[in-house]
Amino acid sequence: MSNPSILILPGDGIGPEVMAQVTRIIDWFGEKRDLKFDVETDLVGGAAYDKHGVPLSDETMARALEVDAVLLGAVGGPKYDNLDFSVKPERGLLRLRKEMDLFSNLRPAQCFDALADFSSLKKDIVSGLDIMIVRELTSGVYFGEPRGIHKEGNERVGINTQRYTESEIARVARSAFELARKRSNKVCSMEKANVMESGILWRDVVQEIHDAEYPDVELSHMYADNGAMQLVRAPKQFDVIVTDNLFGDVLSDCAAMLTGSLGMLPSASLGLPNAEGRPKALYEPVHGSAPDITGQGKANPIACILSFAMALRYSFDEGAEATRLEKAVEKVLADGVRTADLMGPDGGTPVSTTEMGDVILEAL
Amino acid sequence: MSNPSILILPGDGIGPEVMAQVTRIIDWFGEKRDLKFDVETDLVGGAAYDKHGVPLSDETMARALEVDAVLLGAVGGPKYDNLDFSVKPERGLLRLRKEMDLFSNLRPAQCFDALADFSSLKKDIVSGLDIMIVRELTSGVYFGEPRGIHKEGNERVGINTQRYTESEIARVARSAFELARKRSNKVCSMEKANVMESGILWRDVVQEIHDAEYPDVELSHMYADNGAMQLVRAPKQFDVIVTDNLFGDVLSDCAAMLTGSLGMLPSASLGLPNAEGRPKALYEPVHGSAPDITGQGKANPIACILSFAMALRYSFDEGAEATRLEKAVEKVLADGVRTADLMGPDGGTPVSTTEMGDVILEAL
Ligand SMILES: CC(C)[C@H](C(=O)O)[C@@H](O)C(=O)O
Ligand SMILES: CC(C)[C@H](C(=O)O)[C@@H](O)C(=O)O
Numbered sequence: 001m002s003n004p005s006i007l008i009l010p011g012d013g014i015g016p017e018v019m020a021q022v023t024r025i026i027d028w029f030g031e032k033r034d035l036k037f038d039v040e041t042d043l044v045g046g047a048a049y050d051k052h053g054v055p056l057s058d059e060t061m062a063r064a065l066e067v068d069a070v071l072l073g074a075v076g077g078p079k080y081d082n083l084d085f086s087v088k089p090e091r092g093l094l095r096l097r098k099e100m101d102l103f104s105n106l107r108p109a110q111c112f113d114a115l116a117d118f119s120s121l122k123k124d125i126v127s128g129l130d131i132m133i134v135r136e137l138t139s140g141v142y143f144g145e146p147r148g149i150h151k152e153g154n155e156r157v158g159i160n161t162q163r164y165t166e167s168e169i170a171r172v173a174r175s176a177f178e179l180a181r182k183r184s185n186k187v188c189s190m191e192k193a194n195v196m197e198s199g200i201l202w203r204d205v206v207q208e209i210h211d212a213e214y215p216d217v218e219l220s221h222m223y224a225d226n227g228a229m230q231l232v233r234a235p236k237q238f239d240v241i242v243t244d245n246l247f248g249d250v251l252s253d254c255a256a257m258l259t260g261s262l263g264m265l266p267s268a269s270l271g272l273p274n275a276e277g278r279p280k281a282l283y284e285p286v287h288g289s290a291p292d293i294t295g296q297g298k299a300n301p302i303a304c305i306l307s308f309a310m311a312l313r314y315s316f317d318e319g320a321e322a323t324r325l326e327k328a329v330e331k332v333l334a335d336g337v338r339t340a341d342l343m344g345p346d347g348g349t350p351v352s353t354t355e356m357g358d359v360i361l362e363a364l
Numbered sequence: 365m366s367n368p369s370i371l372i373l374p375g376d377g378i379g380p381e382v383m384a385q386v387t388r389i390i391d392w393f394g395e396k397r398d399l400k401f402d403v404e405t406d407l408v409g410g411a412a413y414d415k416h417g418v419p420l421s422d423e424t425m426a427r428a429l430e431v432d433a434v435l436l437g438a439v440g441g442p443k444y445d446n447l448d449f450s451v452k453p454e455r456g457l458l459r460l461r462k463e464m465d466l467f468s469n470l471r472p473a474q475c476f477d478a479l480a481d482f483s484s485l486k487k488d489i490v491s492g493l494d495i496m497i498v499r500e501l502t503s504g505v506y507f508g509e510p511r512g513i514h515k516e517g518n519e520r521v522g523i524n525t526q527r528y529t530e531s532e533i534a535r536v537a538r539s540a541f542e543l544a545r546k547r548s549n550k551v552c553s554m555e556k557a558n559v560m561e562s563g564i565l566w567r568d569v570v571q572e573i574h575d576a577e578y579p580d581v582e583l584s585h586m587y588a589d590n591g592a593m594q595l596v597r598a599p600k601q602f603d604v605i606v607t608d609n610l611f612g613d614v615l616s617d618c619a620a621m622l623t624g625s626l627g628m629l630p631s632a633s634l635g636l637p638n639a640e641g642r643p644k645a646l647y648e649p650v651h652g653s654a655p656d657i658t659g660q661g662k663a664n665p666i667a668c669i670l671s672f673a674m675a676l677r678y679s680f681d682e683g684a685e686a687t688r689l690e691k692a693v694e695k696v697l698a699d700g701v702r703t704a705d706l707m708g709p710d711g712g713t714p715v716s717t718t719e720m721g722d723v724i725l726e727a728l
Contacts, residue, residue, distance in 0.1 A: 090558045120489045120597055141526060148561050155530040158565030162505060166519040194454045197512050201522030228618040233484055250614055254592040
């Protein structure tokens with residue numbers, strides 16, 4: 001039997017730097033745990049645009065659909081800010097999400113004990129925080145038609161369409177309920193049903209799926225504006241949050257920042273399972289390409305490494321190995337090893353991106 | 365000459381309770397400062413639905429268009445949760461905004477010194493915070509067509525439309541730049557131009573208005589998801605934020621909660637100036653109808669009182685009197701007078717809604 005395959009797309013900015021550490025970790029699992037992967041590397045985002053004139057080539061797209069998991073670093077950078085909308089680095093990422101049909105975006109917002117002081121929130125509000133945001137990722141205003149800018153009379157009009165079908169809502173709701181069953185069995189669904197009809201449909205379908213298939217899970221509904229407030233006020237009231245593509249974008253970033261350790265947060269984007277029950281999947285850190293620190297050895301590789309841990313868990317059914325990797329990261333943090341973004345008033349041992357990779361490998 | 369006219373719409377839940385204190389304050393200004401207003405009171409929201417079967421009657425709408433300012437308490441409550449979308453309490457408020465053409469919604473997020481400890485954020489992150497969010501209020505996904513839920517094949521589809529014209533963006537941008545000139549001369553505009561064409565138009569128009577008419581104001585652009593992060597991470601980096609209706613809804617609530625004193629925050633919704641230069645205007649607290657504490661004398665009337673202060677400033681050109689009222693509120697807080705929502709570990713003198721009105725009147 002051949003090894004499971006991974007397509008690595010380091011992308012732009014600090015993407016390649018943090019991904020280099022992940023590659024070392026993948027190698028370690030192959031050597032020490034006999035978990036071998038066939039790894040190939042390709043371009044996405046600005047890097048792909050520079051070579052191919054598009055932020056994702058058809059060949060890369062085709063490979064992404066064939067492999068067992070995609071690991072992505074980050075896309076974008078000031079160099080590409082003035083590109084046409086259709087070839088912006090982001091379009092490469094959005095194409096992957098859409099064509100791989102990665103409808104369920106898992107964004108854990110977790111506060112690491114060793115880093116609780118880094119949050120702008122009071123320690124007791126965030127310590128022990130462990131939320132999972134499930135964001136719908138292939139529909140809504142990100143992909144709805146009609147869209148664009150056109151002329152009406154002598155002025156321009158900008159249009160986007162928020163559009164959700166019942167089945168699109170149902171499948172992401174199921175994915176949230178499934179996750180909740182493995183956690184604290186509690187889901188909060190967020191929309192603006194008081195203002196948007198698409199929000200009414202969202203609320204109704206989530207409730208129907210709940211009543212028919214997951215009556216054992218505790219379900220609540222909240223308006224997204226109140227959701228933003230409650231995340232700031234008392235985030236620990238939440239376990240799993242399920243919401244649409246656009247609210248998910250804003251609320252998951254808000255939740256991520258609560259933890260104070262953006263450089264730590266991974267994400268998984270999952271699609272439908274294939275014949276062997278393995279979902280189409282893309283894993284990426286929540287942080288961006290960080291052009292300001294690119295090439296300086298300052299980037300924190302942990303979010304990207306923990307994204308690989310999510311791959312072990314969700315794509316390769318290696319939950320125990322995922323936990324091993326997560327524990328190694330926790331140990332390193334507890335030992336006070338810190339990349340630049342984690343250097344706080346409490347001191348700690350400053351390390352570069354590569355050195356962080358070193359100590360995590362040691363801890364493994 | 366007749367007195368300026370005010371239409372009071374207390375609405376639902378704690379709306380009538382907090383508005384009762386505002387009425388006393390209006391009377392005080394009439395008696396003590398010779399600032400007399402012709403005040404009339406009417407129904408909105410669930411209260412209007414109960415009487416008229418609609419959340420805002422045509423008569424009330426007509427009066428709102430005639431008076432010099434509208435003061436609104438709050439709308440909504442569990443009793444009305446299952447009403448049809450078209451007659452929900454919120455529709456009353458949305459009709460007022462739309463027909464009065466109140467395109468510029470000013471939402472200050474201000475942290476009161478005496479209350480800095482109430483924030484879930486660390487004191488140094490929020491103390492002295494003073495942001496003004498300018499939210500577009502009459503367009504975008506709140507009002508765009510097509511909208512609704514319809515059947516496609518055998519499934520339901522929910523649709524809303526985000527739609528912005530150049531002139532809609534231009535006028536709210538101007539209102540943000542004007543405000544910035546009276547403050548720290550700094551505007552940050554937020555959208556998702558990396559994903560939405562309406563966001564591209566937004567960014568372009570804001571930049572054009574800036575370059576042509578307000579080159580002296582410092583302008584920056586930020587993606588709304590990053591905006592949510594930055595609000596949590598370091599809110600004091602902002603002065604004026606301008607954004608669309610939906611992002612404004614979520615981001616202003618997020619910003620409001622940073623201050624830890626939601627019961628304190630007023631808002632103004634302004635339209636075009638009439639012949640005398642007075643804008644159409646509606647003032648309301650940022651907090652909701654708070655059904656859980658309705659009728660218990662626990663509600664904090666300060667947000668509603670400060671909304672009247674905004675009316676003094678923006679509708680009646682009585683900036684000095686507005687400041688007088690704001691100072692009275694600050695004094696009362698500094699003295700440790702506290703409604704239930706403000707009772708913290710530091711003690712303080714607990715008071716009811718009416719007693720809070722009493723002490724503010726005394727302080728005046
Ligand atoms: C880069 C951008 C297109 C993307 C999004 O808006 O979804 C990012 O913000 C994210 O949250 O993954
Ligand atoms: C009550 C509701 C319609 C309203 C909105 O969504 O605009 C509220 O949340 C607000 O922010 O004023």
